[in-house]
Amino acid sequence: MRTLAITRAEARPEEESDGKRTMTLNMGPQHPSTHGVLRLNLELDGEIVTDMEPKIGYLHRGIEKMAENKQYQQVFPWLDRVDYLESDMNNLGFAMAVEKLLDVEVPERGQWIRTMLSEVLRMGAHFIWLGTSVMELGAMSVFMYAMRDRELTYDMMEIISGMRINTTFFRVGGMRKDVPPEFFDKVDEFIEVMPERIDEYEQLLNNNPIFLDRTKGVGQLGAEEAIDLGLTGPALRACGVNWDIRKSEPYLKFDEVDFRVPVGENGDVFDRYLCRIEELRQSLSIIKQCREKMPEDGPINAEPGKISLPSRSKMKTTMEGLIHHFKLVTEGFKVPEGEVYSPIETSKGEQGWYVVSDGTNKPHRVRIRPPCFVNLQSLAEMCEGETIADVIANIGSLDIMMGETDR
Amino acid sequence: MPDQSAETPENVDVRHVLDLIKETVSGDGRFEASEFRDETRVIIDPEDLLAVARALKDTEPFYFLHLSDVTAVDYPDRDAPRFDVVYQFYSFKQNLRIRLKLQVDEDESVPSLTPLWSTANWLERECYDMFGVEFDGHPKLERILMPKATTSHPLRKDYPLSPRKNYQQRRPEVAQEAEEWGEDFGHHPR
Numbered sequence: 001m002r003t004l005a006i007t008r009a010e011a012r013p014e015e016e017s018d019g020k021r022t023m024t025l026n027m028g029p030q031h032p033s034t035h036g037v038l039r040l041n042l043e044l045d046g047e048i049v050t051d052m053e054p055k056i057g058y059l060h061r062g063i064e065k066m067a068e069n070k071q072y073q074q075v076f077p078w079l080d081r082v083d084y085l086e087s088d089m090n091n092l093g094f095a096m097a098v099e100k101l102l103d104v105e106v107p108e109r110g111q112w113i114r115t116m117l118s119e120v121l122r123m124g125a126h127f128i129w130l131g132t133s134v135m136e137l138g139a140m141s142v143f144m145y146a147m148r149d150r151e152l153t154y155d156m157m158e159i160i161s162g163m164r165i166n167t168t169f170f171r172v173g174g175m176r177k178d179v180p181p182e183f184f185d186k187v188d189e190f191i192e193v194m195p196e197r198i199d200e201y202e203q204l205l206n207n208n209p210i211f212l213d214r215t216k217g218v219g220q221l222g223a224e225e226a227i228d229l230g231l232t233g234p235a236l237r238a239c240g241v242n243w244d245i246r247k248s249e250p251y252l253k254f255d256e257v258d259f260r261v262p263v264g265e266n267g268d269v270f271d272r273y274l275c276r277i278e279e280l281r282q283s284l285s286i287i288k289q290c291r292e293k294m295p296e297d298g299p300i301n302a303e304p305g306k307i308s309l310p311s312r313s314k315m316k317t318t319m320e321g322l323i324h325h326f327k328l329v330t331e332g333f334k335v336p337e338g339e340v341y342s343p344i345e346t347s348k349g350e351q352g353w354y355v356v357s358d359g360t361n362k363p364h365r366v367r368i369r370p371p372c373f374v375n376l377q378s379l380a381e382m383c384e385g386e387t388i389a390d391v392i393a394n395i396g397s398l399d400i401m402m403g404e405t406d407r
Numbered sequence: 408m409p410d411q412s413a414e415t416p417e418n419v420d421v422r423h424v425l426d427l428i429k430e431t432v433s434g435d436g437r438f439e440a441s442e443f444r445d446e447t448r449v450i451i452d453p454e455d456l457l458a459v460a461r462a463l464k465d466t467e468p469f470y471f472l473h474l475s476d477v478t479a480v481d482y483p484d485r486d487a488p489r490f491d492v493v494y495q496f497y498s499f500k501q502n503l504r505i506r507l508k509l510q511v512d513e514d515e516s517v518p519s520l521t522p523l524w525s526t527a528n529w530l531e532r533e534c535y536d537m538f539g540v541e542f543d544g545h546p547k548l549e550r551i552l553m554p555k556a557t558t559s560h561p562l563r564k565d566y567p568l569s570p571r572k573n574y575q576q577r578r579p580e581v582a583q584e585a586e587e588w589g590e591d592f593g594h595h596p597r
Binding site (some may be wrong): 060 | 478481525530550551
């Protein structure tokens with residue numbers, strides 16, 4: 001077996017028909033700028049990439065297979081590990097698909113909390129993207145600032161769920177418990193400090209000549225090309241296509257909040273950067289509106305006792321509550337036969353949940369349409385004819401998350 | 408270029424799409440449309456897939472330009488062919504989604520949509536990898552997530568979830584393969 005080097009250049013000059021020599025360079029899977037375990041087979045002519053093929057599958061854990069063999073509520077901890085930088089977003093997508101199958105609606109307050117948290121998670125994921133992708137271009141200080149701000153979003157998740165990363169907070173029909181008042185203090189603090197900090201990022205980067213040289217005109221894609229390649233999310237919007245699932249097929253409370261969808265023009269690395277930075281601002285504004293519009297009190301779970309667990313006090317004091325609790329924990333609930341496809345907009349793009357139920361308490365099939373998997377396919381298109389350094393800029397700008405690519 | 412904000416010329420809904428698909432399928436071809444939770448799905452014959460997909464993509468005013476997903480579902484115990492191959496289409500212009508389904512058996516193959524959408528390339532490779540559904544006309548039908556040496560398809564229902572003691576009897580070919588990789592499958596006490 002061949003051993004893996006961190007980056008192993010395999011000098012294998014091949015005589016081509018026109019006398020040109022190309023070299024195959026193997027990049028990854030243990031390369032710090034491949035955002036996980038991505039391997040790229042690059043075909044190089046000097047410093048120019050003539051051909052490339054991403055090799056994936058190093059992080060394949062068979063999450064779809066395991067989800068088929070668990071009860072609906074038991075699937076959630078697995079789904080945290082799909083896109084582990086915004087873990088609850090995956091739970092949200094699955095919960096919404098199952099709720100669609102069950103035809104239940106989450107109560108008002110539950111929906112507002114979900115909307116708010118999905119934006120908090122989106123911002124957290126965007127901070128990681130910002131920090132890592134810009135660090136690879138040499139801006140080390142931005143990475144430190146971005147990690148500082150990401151920590152604020154993780155603090156919020158910690159207050160509500162007790163965990164920072166794999167939070168497993170959402171459930172079918174609602175969420176694990178109501179959010180405590182301390183959470184809102186944290187949100188207020190966040191809303192207060194963030195606008196200034198986002199401006200600070202832009203001051204650091206937007207006029208930085210090195211950053212502009214490395215990003216402008218790099219990895220350009222046209223709108224038609226991007227649609228043909230199935231790109232979604234900020235990478236598609238940077239190409240000039242105004243499409244955001246939160247606007248076109250509004251779920252949760254996104255039709256009641258006011259926000260703008262940033263759209264780029266050139267489809268290059270710089271436009272993807274601008275789109276995401278603007279999305280940070282829009283997400284912040286959504287969080288602010290959720291804070292204002294959220295009902296002070298009220299139920300958060302749909303049909304307690306039938307789908308979601310009854311409250312702790314009910315379980316301890318009533319016979320019915322105890323029976324419901326026992327039934328739900330041991331055998332779960334049955335979902336009517338059918339199939340749904342429920343897409344949500346994550347920080348990476350369209351994450352589609354195709355759930356097929358056969359009428360039992362376990363799903364027959366759970367398919368995750370991974371935005372990263374599909375977006376990664378376009379990397380070859382972006383990098384051909386560019387230098388090897390631009391490959392790094394392109395990977396960063398696509399916001400690849402290998403946990404979701406391989407599942 | 409599709410623009411979401413563009414004014415739609417007429418009020419198009421999913422019924423018009425169904426009419427279009429019905430017109431496109433060949434004379435006695437299969438056409439079974441059904442609706443569930445406001446989602447429409449249509450079952451057609453694999454032979455009609457390319458024509459229907461091209462019609463969905465190119466016909467005014469629908470323009471289903473976005474192929475969002477290709478996957479399959481395994482039903483080993485039913486009378487109909489074993490696999491459902493599922494396609495999800497989306498139209499930016501009309502903000503409509505439609506799902507196409509084909510039913511194929513293990514030894515049958517499906518026409519590839521790669522000539523129409525580049526995005527179908529990896530999606531179909533994954534479907535082949537996980538279910539063993541073959542796509543005709545695919546430029547490079549190889550495994551994408553599993554190691555190349557794998558011979559089985561993990562998302563099929565008869566593929567075991569975890570190694571068990573009686574693994575050797577239930578799936579000898581998989582156990583054989585594991586042994587070749589040097590893994591100690593089947594020796595874990597459970």
